[in-house]
Amino acid sequence: MSKIRLMLVDDHEVVRLGMRAAFELEPDILIVGEASNGAEAVAKVGVLAPQVILMDVRMEKMSGIEACREIKSLTPQVNILMITSYTDDRAALASALAGASGYLLKNVSRAELLKAIRLVATGVSLLDTSRKQQAIRLATTGLSSRPGEDLTEREREVLALVTRGNTNKQIAEQLSLSEKTARNHVSHILEKLGLSRRSEAAAYAVEHNLIPPRQNQEHN
CATH class of the missing domain: 1.10.10.10 (Winged helix-like DNA-binding domain superfamily/Winged helix DNA-binding domain)
Known part of the structure; x- marks a missing residue:
């Protein structure tokens, strides 16, 4: 069985360890590597060749949103699932514009997170069309007006x-x-x-x- 190549990106080592523990026993998931910030993720993605990246939104040096934008421009076939501790509609919209396939809160259940990873690995977007259209509309009007x-x-x-x-x-x-x-x-x-x-x-x-x-x- 072909395994989903998963890369973990978070600036907290404890969080990465927790995610690794949650996924590494899954028979269809292979954790190919980790990164502690967006810039490191961009640098490693070409070497690790992940199919899915699970990436924190808020990180120093380079945010997850900026890293998502750069990774999608370099390797558009990679599917990126953004994850955060905060409810933030602007960040969700920015993630959609950056090319992310999904946006989840860290308090999501393990089963829901696994389901999301497996879905985006097949190319499914968890961001519905209305959210993407809203992102484009706000990016060209409301977000830039003030x-x-x-x-x-x-x-x-x-x-x-x-x-x-x-x-x-x-x-x-x-x-x-x-x-x-x-x-x-x-x-x-x-x-x-x-x-x-x-x-x-x-x-x-x-x-x-x-x-x-x-x-x-x-x-x-």
Whole structure:
């Protein structure tokens, strides 16, 4: 029996270990490798030749959505199943635009996740036509009309500090946050803006005037 070649991509090692444990005893699934971020996944996909990639949405260095877009442009035959801990319609729509075959929450049952993997392996898309049409419509209208409109006040503060060249540690110190919380804020900002790098976020913030006036003045 031909096995489904599965690649696991998540920036948390414990999560990858859990997924591996959930799948490796399945007779029709072969785990061909792992990656800890989107950039690593893009680099490895040509060597590992997976049939299906199970990929986290939120990761540093390169988000799952950006990695999905790049992988699909390089190897369109690979089927990508996005998985996340957060309910986020924008991320789901961005995943559809990037070429993902599905978008699931991490609290899905093992049986449902296995079913999804087996379905996308056959080329079936779990993203219905209405979702794809909505993604295209929002990408060409609503999402681009008011840049950064869904950033929280705290995320705007973090973005201003990113624009000024601060590291996650420096952001944490200035805003009295843990470094992990600062890192999560940066990751959420990149995902909401549809970007993959801090430098891109900084340029975007200046271009679209997303920095609070006082901080913008300091930056200049």
